[in-house]
Amino acid sequence: MSTETKAPDAFEPKIVAFVCNWCTYLGADLAGTNRLEYPANVRIIRLPCTGRIDFNLIVKAFEIGADAVLVSGCHPGDCHYTAGNFHARRRWKLFRELLDTVGVDLNRVYFSWISAAEGAKFQSLVTEIVEKTKAMGPYQEYKSIVAES
Amino acid sequence: MENELRNAIRELFANQGVGVAIGYGRVGVDGAVGAVFVTSPDDVDQLVWNNECRQNLAVHLTRPEVKALGKIAIVCKPCDARAVVVLANEAQIKREDLVVVGVVCEGIRNVKPDGSTSDKDYPKCETCVQHVPANVDVVIGETSKGEALDAKNAEVATTAGHQAKLAKLRAMSAEERFQYWRDEFSRCVRCYACRQSCPLCYCNRCVADKNRPARIDTSASLKGNFAWNILRAFHLAGRCVGCGACASACPAGIELDLLNLTLANAAKEHFGFVAGTEVGAAPLIGTYDRDDKEEFIR
Amino acid sequence: MSQIITLEQLKSALDEKLSQGCRVAAPVLDGEFASFKEITKADQGSYEPRVAMQNSIKEFFFPKHETLFTFVRQGQDVVLTDAPDFEVDQIVVGARPCDAAALPVLDPLFGWDYQDRFFQQRRAKTTVVSFACVKSDAHCFCTAVGGSPENTSGSDALLFDLGDGSFEVRVLTDKGKALFEGKTTDSDKTGQSCDAPTVDFEVDKIADWIRANFASPLWEKISLRCVGCGACAFVCPTCHCFDMVDEGSYNKGKKVKNWDSCQEAMFTLHASGHNPRGTQGKRQRQRLSHKFVTYPDKFKFYLCTGCGSCSRSCGQMFGVRPTLEALDKEGVKAGQ
Numbered sequence: 057m058s059t060e061t062k063a064p065d066a067f068e069p070k071i072v073a074f075v076c077n078w079c080t081y082l083g084a085d086l087a088g089t090n091r092l093e094y095p096a097n098v099r100i101i102r103l104p105c106t107g108r109i110d111f112n113l114i115v116k117a118f119e120i121g122a123d124a125v126l127v128s129g130c131h132p133g134d135c136h137y138t139a140g141n142f143h144a145r146r147r148w149k150l151f152r153e154l155l156d157t158v159g160v161d162l163n164r165v166y167f168s169w170i171s172a173a174e175g176a177k178f179q180s181l182v183t184e185i186v187e188k189t190k191a192m193g194p195y196q197e198y199k200s201i202v203a204e205s
Numbered sequence: 206m207e208n209e210l211r212n213a214i215r216e217l218f219a220n221q222g223v224g225v226a227i228g229y230g231r232v233g234v235d236g237a238v239g240a241v242f243v244t245s246p247d248d249v250d251q252l253v254w255n256n257e258c259r260q261n262l263a264v265h266l267t268r269p270e271v272k273a274l275g276k277i278a279i280v281c282k283p284c285d286a287r288a289v290v291v292l293a294n295e296a297q298i299k300r301e302d303l304v305v306v307g308v309v310c311e312g313i314r315n316v317k318p319d320g321s322t323s324d325k326d327y328p329k330c331e332t333c334v335q336h337v338p339a340n341v342d343v344v345i346g347e348t349s350k351g352e353a354l355d356a357k358n359a360e361v362a363t364t365a366g367h368q369a370k371l372a373k374l375r376a377m378s379a380e381e382r383f384q385y386w387r388d389e390f391s392r393c394v395r396c397y398a399c400r401q402s403c404p405l406c407y408c409n410r411c412v413a414d415k416n417r418p419a420r421i422d423t424s425a426s427l428k429g430n431f432a433w434n435i436l437r438a439f440h441l442a443g444r445c446v447g448c449g450a451c452a453s454a455c456p457a458g459i460e461l462d463l464l465n466l467t468l469a470n471a472a473k474e475h476f477g478f479v480a481g482t483e484v485g486a487a488p489l490i491g492t493y494d495r496d497d498k499e500e501f502i503r
Numbered sequence: 504m505s506q507i508i509t510l511e512q513l514k515s516a517l518d519e520k521l522s523q524g525c526r527v528a529a530p531v532l533d534g535e536f537a538s539f540k541e542i543t544k545a546d547q548g549s550y551e552p553r554v555a556m557q558n559s560i561k562e563f564f565f566p567k568h569e570t571l572f573t574f575v576r577q578g579q580d581v582v583l584t585d586a587p588d589f590e591v592d593q594i595v596v597g598a599r600p601c602d603a604a605a606l607p608v609l610d611p612l613f614g615w616d617y618q619d620r621f622f623q624q625r626r627a628k629t630t631v632v633s634f635a636c637v638k639s640d641a642h643c644f645c646t647a648v649g650g651s652p653e654n655t656s657g658s659d660a661l662l663f664d665l666g667d668g669s670f671e672v673r674v675l676t677d678k679g680k681a682l683f684e685g686k687t688t689d690s691d692k693t694g695q696s697c698d699a700p701t702v703d704f705e706v707d708k709i710a711d712w713i714r715a716n717f718a719s720p721l722w723e724k725i726s727l728r729c730v731g732c733g734a735c736a737f738v739c740p741t742c743h744c745f746d747m748v749d750e751g752s753y754n755k756g757k758k759v760k761n762w763d764s765c766q767e768a769m770f771t772l773h774a775s776g777h778n779p780r781g782t783q784g785k786r787q788r789q790r791l792s793h794k795f796v797t798y799p800d801k802f803k804f805y806l807c808t809g810c811g812s813c814s815r816s817c818g819q820m821f822g823v824r825p826t827l828e829a830l831d832k833e834g835v836k837a838g839q
Contacts, residue, residue: 111439112412112420115432120752132495142493146476149498150442150490153471157375157464158435159383168503181503197383205426232728233820234811235641240728240819260819264730270723270782318536319555319640320815392538392557394567394762396733401767402818414769422750424568424759454818456734457557458536 069123079130086175107140224275263404287481307338309346328367392457399451438464443489506687514545559740601810603657605740642811663694704831723784733764735813
């Protein structure tokens with residue numbers, strides 16, 4: 057990972073990545089062992105499977121100050137538990153619609169399939185998320201409801 | 206129609222060993238209509254049927270106090286009857302132990318902030334197309350307004366909802382929507398009337414009540430209220446039948462059913478699924494298809 | 504000779520207070536709904552006597568959630584910081600007399616053995632301006648518990664809507680005097696409230712029945728349609744139960760005090776899984792006993808001002824008045 061070189065007041069977004077133990081976590085690991093550089097803004101939370109990732113964790117991530125959230129797991133057909141990611145896929149399809157109606161910025165919620173072999177994909181996706189989030193700025197709206205609570 | 210209903214219930218007491226009939230009666234202040242629990246054929250005349258019969262009585266089917274009264278007969282509007290189907294599909298009730306008396310419904314009047322009845326229909330009733338109950342044991346009444354919904358014509362079911370209001374909301378920017386809900390949720394007091402009046406919020410212990418660890422803040426702060434209302438709506442994804450009991454029970458007048466309607470629309474659009482229209486249907490989120498949409502996944 | 508103030512004068516008096524850093528709460532209209540909210544300009548409020556409100560004024564004395572203290576972990580230590588004192592002046596304008604009457608009812612509770620500084624400081628800092636009622640509805644029963652449409656209890660000033668864009672001001676306390684002194688003009692007009700709501704039950708007799716019928720099957724029978732939410736308690740100006748919980752993370756967070764309701768099954772659930780009030784009948788018995796027997800026994804006040812908010816906001820058409828009427832009809836008058 058790169059060292060963050062920045063001006064003292066530059067905005068460094070916090071990105072929370074919920075990843076599955078069997079594919080994306082290993083993909084991120086591979087990025088590291090291959091010395092593929094990606095921004096240090098991402099905080100990786102390893103869970104057994106995308107099927108385990110409660111939608112509430114996304115809300116929680118925003119509550120504790122995330123500026124964007126990534127949820128990532130095995131490609132369809134590759135799930136260590138056979139079908140966890142299929143269940144997750146259906147859940148996220150619906151959950152995105154709910155977030156949309158509530159007014160949560162969908163440009164701050166990402167989903168991806170990244171296998172254990174795709175260290176480069178992890179690198180490029182995380183870099184892209186960080187760049188885009190930097191351009192959007194801090195997620196003030198969610199931060200403001202937390203600050204007022 | 207009221208007499209037809211009363212006779213049918215009397216008949217159930219006589220021939221089907223019913224211990225309690227859950228119906229509507231003039232029980233509230235100034236004769237407001239609420240649930241009555243008739244335990245003897247002599248009291249059947251308490252039952253009424255009119256356009257003030259607002260509550261979804263299916264909420265009582267899973268309550269121990271009510272189950273203790275014996276075999277249940279229940280009066281259901283077409284939307285409420287769909288909740289019974291979901292309860293049976295999710296193994297919360299044994300459908301064969303229950304008699305569902307469906308009543309033909311042409312719309313229910315809205316309630317005003319002072320608890321009295323408005324001269325306007327519920328927003329969800331204005332566009333409703335399900336006037337004849339489906340999957341019930343007895344149908345009371347007639348209408349020229351349309352047929353019972355079953356799995357075949359289920360695609361029309363979710364037009365029962367205040368789609369226009371939702372469409373207007375969805376046309377705003379994300380910031381405006383967030384601001385809208387911020388104003389609405391600021392009034393939420395976390396009384397859980399939405400949850401308690403919902404027939405499908407039947408968990409013995411709601412995740413909102415779990416405190417080791419606390420899943421969401423129990424405070425009625427903006428943070429806690431956003432988390433709660435998102436959680437409540439999503440736990441009903443693919444399950445909500447759009448009866449509107451949540452919004453009608455909300456003391457703060459928050460239009461919670463817009464959130465549920467969003468999910469009902471999405472379930473229909475993306476998965477062709479309409480909750481409570483098909484007996485024996487597997488739960489939407491409990492199943493998957495290898496070909497489910499994934500255009501949003503990178 | 505009476506004192507009157509025009510609506511415009513009232514608003515400019517409030518604006519003046521706002522500009523001095525005072526907090527002001529008033530009824531705010533949102534579509535058909537009116538609720539008490541904090542305002543930043545007097546114009547945001549809607550100043551006319553109302554029967555139906557979506558909330559009561561209690562949240563300006565006993566907020567729906569309130570921080571008691573915060574904690575931060577620093578090395579091996581945990582640093583606790585008390586919540587700050589409530590130091591701003593506050594005006595609640597547009598209260599119904601039955602809202603204001605709840606404040607003296609709650610005073611002994613929050614100052615009995617433990618002195619609740621959160622409530623007491625707000626109470627000391629707040630001026631309550633009530634509007635005498637101009638109409639009542641079928642939910643109202645203030646007369647049954649000693650109130651009236653022009654009850655002065657708990658108010659610092661009582662305003663009578665004269666129907667011509669002005670109010671007669673009846674100043675009741677020094678706080679009320681401080682707010683209105685020099686703002687009113689002499690007049691010979693006097694305001695009038697509506698007739699008192701009628702009731703055909705006697706609360707004392709029902710209270711006696713409750714004392715004698717703890718185990719009556721009537722409790723379960725009349726409570727069947729209650730689904731056990733907290734709406735009645737949260738709109739009630741006198742209900743004051745609360746829960747204290749920790750919020751935050753291992754490293755920092757706060758202890759907060761949140762409204763709670765005896766109608767929710769969780770309220771009395773023991774860690775063992777046993778629930779002494781396991782059915783809705785038992786929970787309704789608790790609510791009614793507390794309001795009309797145990798609270799008056801201890802503090803000499805009914806824990807109810809007859810405002811009717813509970814039954815107005817109940818989705819199941821339940822609430823205190825229907826319950827009292829059912830107990831009166833099926834218990835007291837049936838001689839059970």
